[in-house]
Amino acid sequence: MSEHEPTAADENKLIAERRAKLAALREAGNPFPNDFRRTAEAGWLQSEYGDCSKEELEEKNTEYAVAGRLIRNRGAFLLIQDGSGQVQLYINRKGLDADTLEAIKHWDLGDIVAARGPIHKSGKGDLYINMAEARLLTKALRPLPDKYHGLADQELRYRQRYVDLIVNADSRRVFQRRSQIVTFIRDYMNRRGFMEVETPMMQPIPGGAAAKPFVTHHNALDLDMYLRIAPELYLKRLTVGGFERVYEINRNFRNEGLSTRHNPEFTMLEYYWAYADYRDAMDLTEDLMRSLAATVLGSTTVPYQGTDYDFGKPFARMTVVEAILAHNPGVTAEQLGDEAAARALATELGIPLKDGWGLGKVQLEIFEHTAEEKLDQPTFITAYPTEVSPLARRNDADPFVTDRFEFFVAGRELANG
Structure with missing residues (x-):
């Protein structure tokens, strides 16, 4: 603790002094x-x-x-x-x-x-x-932290976000930027004929993703309910009902790990589009991201943690297998196409495998361990194995893989479809 950092006793003294001032204001009239x-x-x-x-x-x-x-x-x-x-x-x-x-x-x-x-x-x-x-x-009853030099304690910033917002201009800008992003996404989707909807947050069956749900109880119905882990099933029902383009900017709840990359409660955009395929969805996602950066930031170059990400040029597109080959010199397509050879490769790379996994799951493990974090600039990955894509449509030419994609920037998955 520095000599300038107030102790708990000092802070309590300051609070007591401010409470006394507030009491005097009350006596004088309307505080x-x-x-x-x-x-x-x-x-x-x-x-x-x-x-x-x-x-x-x-x-x-x-x-x-x-x-x-x-x-x-x-x-x-x-x-x-x-x-x-x-x-x-x-x-x-x-x-x-x-x-x-x-x-x-x-x-x-x-x-x-x-x-x-x-x-x-x-x-x-x-x-x-x-x-x-x-x-x-x-009258403020609690003093600002560290004589307004800033709030450096990361945990305190998360637990007392209101204090963080008072003293850190960067935190305020993040909130403002987020609002601009959500507004842009909503306008973008509306202009393209998508209808915004709201689907139930409490669901009798948690579906649309593989995640552990939060459980609650509906007293009037005497029924256990689940906070949604995804809006997928209800949005699909709307398309069945005749709404050909629907979207929701929704809150989801997953009772799982907590880190800087995962929060149990988070917001995402989910949309469904009739008479379109995954290539159309990739085109829309790419244009959305590029237009979003240009409008909100005023540039298609996005700085993040010391690296500039170029959303202006066409995004890279490759399959799961192509990504593995690109980031693992010496690995061949023949190895990845044979289960025994792929298992041997995974063992050589130090990737643990389970006996019941098929070739598709083994390929995905190799991809996630050796290629995913290297997808730095905006990149679409396609042709995920059917084995690990239970809700996706099988590819007509190659039923081993599906017509779906995931979108990566800075080694992180930002979207999938």
Whole structure:
């Protein structure tokens, strides 16, 4: 623990002090006023006036009302943050009355405050509201972590996401970007004639995937129910009923492992399309991903963990067997086409196998252990063995494999169809 990091005792003392301030506010009147109305957000002010000179703003002297969370105290300047960005407040000791100046002394980092006054620019080029009016809207009882230098503890970030959002701009951008992605996907599918639907989250039989479900009980029916592991079966029933293009942006629940790659509760897009095959689905998925990157990011080059992923050029397409051969020099198609030879190869590669597995499952194990994580740039893998694809259509020319695909980026499966 660094000398600057507050102990639990220090934090409890700060909380007690803030509770005392809140008690004083209650005695003085309404501690949570809701009659303040802002006229501008910080982000808009920055975009509208960020390029203006100090002299231009002084001449305009345009007044705005702002509100946000107090995140930094710079003496005469206070920095607040709202949902769009940040802007400074200037404590004008000549323009504010004595009661307001005294009240400001009791503001703490984390408080929700409001101010009204003209927008100006400091000598350093920072925009600020020259406060003619200032009010406390909500007293924060808990201090912001580490004097607003950030929330570094990863577990704490996950458990107290609201604190993470307050202090980490990157986390806020992830939430905003996710909203933009979902909006784009919905618009994209609607424009292509797909109808958005909602299917049951509680199901009498968990189907559509091989996963362990969460179990609940329906008291009125005295019936065990399962949170859905996939919407597949209900979406297929809709196509049977005559809806030829349907999709759902849905929550799924799988009572399994927890990691940075797997969450028991997650959202996915699932769609069904009559009179189309897996090649059409790959074309749509590729165009969706490319259009999504171009619209949301403004570029088809997607940076992720130090690597640039190119969604602009045509995605690679190869079969399971082709992927194994591409990433295992020396392995032949003849080895992969014979069960005994494929088993011998797997043993040589250190891949454990079970006696009951057929050639298709052995091929998949070799693929997953030696090729999958190497599929870095956007890649479709097709021709999965029928043995490991129970819900997929067999290929007309080669019934050993199915008409399905999985889509990979950075060695991770992002889609399948």
